[in-house]
Amino acid sequence: MTLLADQIKNAALNFGYEKCGIIKISDIDGYKEKLEERIEKVPEAKGFYQGQYRFTQLKDTYPWAKSIVICVRKYGKYHIPEHLKGMIAKYYLVDGRKDENSKDFQDSLKYEKYMKDLGLRAETERGFGLVPLRFAAMKAGLGIVRKNNFFYTESGSTVYLEAWLIDKELENIETPKVRPCSEKCNLCMKACPSASLSKPYTMNPIACVSCITTFMGRDMPNEKYKEQIGAWVYGCDACQDVCPMNKNSWKEIEEFPNLQELSEQISLEKILKMDYSYLEEVMQAKFWYIDKASVWKWKVNAINAMVNNYEEHYRDHILEACKDSNLKVREMAEWAVNKLELQ
Structure with missing residues (x-):
């Protein structure tokens, strides 16, 4: 099974993902406790968080699923039209999760096909996901969540997450190499409008x-x-833009399909x-x-x-x-x- 896990991870890297990890579906069991902690801290948002409880019932909803493949893809590489900065958050301008014209989307389809060709049952949802994405990524050791609640790798927070449920019990966990937030830093909180x-x-x-x-x-x-x-x-980009861990992380080296035309x-x-x-x-x-x-x-x-x-x-x-x-x-x-x- 170690060989299969390595194949899945290496394929993800070949299809353009920055990182890939695999966790057992039981590793999500602690999510309910974290969710209830969040609601206790922000009780007025209880209604908002109700929808997240679906992630606490994965074993019942998907009884065939044994593991979660979680991948990280960098989006902080695209040119952003200047007049849209501060109006539309950058992530949404270059979000490839559902954009069929983007290479990111096409790579995601190819990667899913690769897993199925290995004989795996693999299912995802290219939007908000079938699993708690940030929680799963942390469990896989791919990075950390910082004070502003965004997930970070060595590339900063200019990354998004995709996950697949698969029907084989596999594991491939990394040790995160990202240093934690400074206890003294509160720039994201000060910047939050x-x-x-x-x-x-x-x-x-x-x-x-x-x-x-x-x-x-x-x-x-x-x-x-x-x-x-x-x-x-x-x-809104306020808390990510001021974060020291995002300094120089965005490199405008590629054009996102059709973005320039739409921006006009x-x-x-x-x-x-x-x-x-x-x-x-x-x-x-x-x-x-x-x-x-x-x-x-x-x-x-x-x-x-x-x-x-x-x-x-x-x-x-x-x-x-x-x-x-x-x-x-x-x-x-x-x-x-x-x-x-x-x-």
């Missing part, structure tokens, strides 16, 4: 700018943290002018944390960014948004008009 990072290794998703601008934040005019969101429209269609003003078919077919396919039924959030978030960083030429765009076909957008635009006293 909404104090979502109120304590080390603790995050309140209810206050997180990235959460609010993607799958949460359904009532922006009354959102407690709308001013703290600042110029962000989708996601994105600005605060252009978002407000987007028709809903474009938002549903193009923007949602790329930025899938906002579902199709909620693509109006793009316009709401753009208006919020305009208010937080108001410039005179935004005026006509906000007034025009008062006539948008979507009620949520009209409500946000009307709130902005009153806030800015545009009439």
